[in-house]
Amino acid sequence: MKAKIHVTLKQGILDPQGKAIEHALDSLGFKNAANVRVGKYMEVDVNETDTAKAAEQVKQMCEKLLANTVIEDYRYELQ
Amino acid sequence: MKIGVVVFPGSNCDHDCQYVFTDLLRQHVEMIWHKETSLAGLDAVVLPGGFSYGDYLRTGAIARFSPVMGAVKAFANKGGLVIGICNGFQILLEAGLLPGVMLRNTSLNFICKDVYVKVENAATRFTNRCASGQVLKIPIAHADGNYYTDPVTLGGIKANAQVIFRYCTADGKSTPETNPNGSLDNIAGIMNADGNVLGMMPHPERSAESILGNEDGRLIFLSMLTSFGASELQSKLVGV
Numbered sequence: 632m633k634a635k636i637h638v639t640l641k642q643g644i645l646d647p648q649g650k651a652i653e654h655a656l657d658s659l660g661f662k663n664a665a666n667v668r669v670g671k672y673m674e675v676d677v678n679e680t681d682t683a684k685a686a687e688q689v690k691q692m693c694e695k696l697l698a699n700t701v702i703e704d705y706r707y708e709l710q
Numbered sequence: 711m712k713i714g715v716v717v718f719p720g721s722n723c724d725h726d727c728q729y730v731f732t733d734l735l736r737q738h739v740e741m742i743w744h745k746e747t748s749l750a751g752l753d754a755v756v757l758p759g760g761f762s763y764g765d766y767l768r769t770g771a772i773a774r775f776s777p778v779m780g781a782v783k784a785f786a787n788k789g790g791l792v793i794g795i796c797n798g799f800q801i802l803l804e805a806g807l808l809p810g811v812m813l814r815n816t817s818l819n820f821i822c823k824d825v826y827v828k829v830e831n832a833a834t835r836f837t838n839r840c841a842s843g844q845v846l847k848i849p850i851a852h853a854d855g856n857y858y859t860d861p862v863t864l865g866g867i868k869a870n871a872q873v874i875f876r877y878c879t880a881d882g883k884s885t886p887e888t889n890p891n892g893s894l895d896n897i898a899g900i901m902n903a904d905g906n907v908l909g910m911m912p913h914p915e916r917s918a919e920s921i922l923g924n925e926d927g928r929l930i931f932l933s934m935l936t937s938f939g940a941s942e943l944q945s946k947l948v949g950v
Contacts, residue, residue, distance in 0.1 A: 644858070645892065647814045671767075696775070699768055699804070701811045702858065 632677050634689045636707040638698045639670035673697060677709075685709055711940040714742045714752040716782070716798075718773045723759035723795065726915040730931055731756075734919055737940070744776040753938055754791035755782055757798030759851070759913055769812060769854045770800035779805055791835060791934060792907045796852055799899070799909030808902055808909045809867065810859030815852070816892030822851040824924070825890055827875040827898045827912055828882045834901060835937035836908045837874060839929045845882045846875075846926040848912035850890060850898075855911040857893040857900075867900055875899035875910055 640646050646668050653667040675692065679685040689707050698705040713731050717724045724741065731737045740752065749755060762773035773779070779801075786792045786807055794802040802808045815821060824847050832842040840846070859867075867873055875898040878884045884896040891911075899910030914927025 645813060645816070645856075647816050647818050647856075647892070651818055696771065697767070699771065699811055701860070702813065 632679055632682065632685045633710050634675045634677055634685065634692075634707050635710065636673045636675065636689065636693065636697060636705060637670055638673070638693070638703050638705045640668060641702055641704050644702045682709055711737045711753045711935055711938045712740065712751060713737055713754045713756060714740045714749055715756045715758060716742045716744060716778055717758075718744045718760065718762035718776060718801075720762045720764055721758050721760035721797070723797075723913065723915060726913075727756045727758045727795070730915045730918045730928070734928070735931055735935060737935070742778060744773070744778045746778050747781050749778075749781045749785045749790070752785070752790070754793070754934055755785060757782070757792070757794040757801050758915075759796030759798060762797055762801065765797075765854075768804065769797060770802075770804040773797075773801045774805040783807065786902075786907050789904065789906050791937065793836060793930070793934070794907075794909040795913055795915065796850075796855075796911055799911055800854065802907060802909045807907050808900055809863045810857055810894075810900070812854045813856040813858050813892070814854055815856050815890070818853075820851070820853040821855070821890050822849070823890070824849045824917075825898075825912060826878050826880050826882075826888065828878040828884065830873050830876055831871045831901075833871075834874060834905055834908070834933070836901070836930055836933050838936050839933040843882060845878060845880060846912075846929065847880075847924055848914055848917050848927045850912050851916075852891070852911055855891040855893060857897045857911075859894065864894060868895070870903060872901045872903065873897055873899075874901050874908060875912070 656664040693705040917924040917927035
């Protein structure tokens with residue numbers, strides 16, 4: 632199964648990269664753009680056919696390494 | 711005193727730390743490759759600066775799973791002296807040996823310059839050769855030095871005198887202007903509750919001898935020696 636994982640900064644955590652991008656979008660004339668948040672997207676092939684087992688493994692991966700849960704949230708989908 | 715300097719793939723201040731402890735302070739140093747799993751016989755461990763694992767994913771996030779980190783955790787939990795400098799600090803945070811995380815500098819720039827830091831607590835194994843409130847000039851060199859933690863943890867480390875260094879002016883005032891990276895409360899260095907693990911973003915090994923124009927950083931290493939009853943003079947014949 633393929634896990635598609637998104638890691639994003641929690642709400643309220645300062646995102647300097649997002650701010651810089653927001654300013655750049657503003658300079659380009661995208662005046663409606665607001666609250667830009669930068670995150671990470673990862674794909675992981677999990678050698679497992681049972682969705683529940685794969686989900687448990689991906690959750691462990693996120694908790695242990697892929698996200699720092701002090702500042703980041705994660706979500707994933709399995710295909 | 712016998713010091714282990716851990717070498718991760720991408721460490722680049724390891725030899726600077728080795729040089730300070732051997733050539734300047736006449737101590738015995740062992741370079742510890744990150745695949746090692748034993749720290750037997752060491753008095754102190756240095757996690758040096760650099761870009762371990764290319765800073766991939768998050769700074770320090772992959773290094774914390776290096777085989778040696780299990781031994782570093784055990785060493786620290788038994789009261790062993792551990793200092794993490796810059797990337798070493800980031801690794802200690804990711805490993806949970808110190809509380810909090812590092813965010814990207816608010817300016818988004820990699821900042822490499824001399825800064826002033828105030829010694830907030832001089833009664834530690836890392837700062838006993840400093841005066842309380844003493845201002846040290848030590849360079850920083852990082853892109854992720856914006857210290858962050860939740861309000862409860864911050865309150866705890868402040869109340870417990872675990873904030874060891876704060877960015878400040880030359881005369882010791884911590885102001886928003888002197889904060890180079892957006893770090894919470896101008897924090898430049900913190901210690902664990904037991905007082906045996908220190909993380910600091912400034913690089914004392916880069917300001918440890920007068921030929922470099924500044925030897926303020928030497929006080930940190932001298933303090934570590936003092937906490938072991940060793941001195942740079944008594945121990946000229948040790949090791950090396």
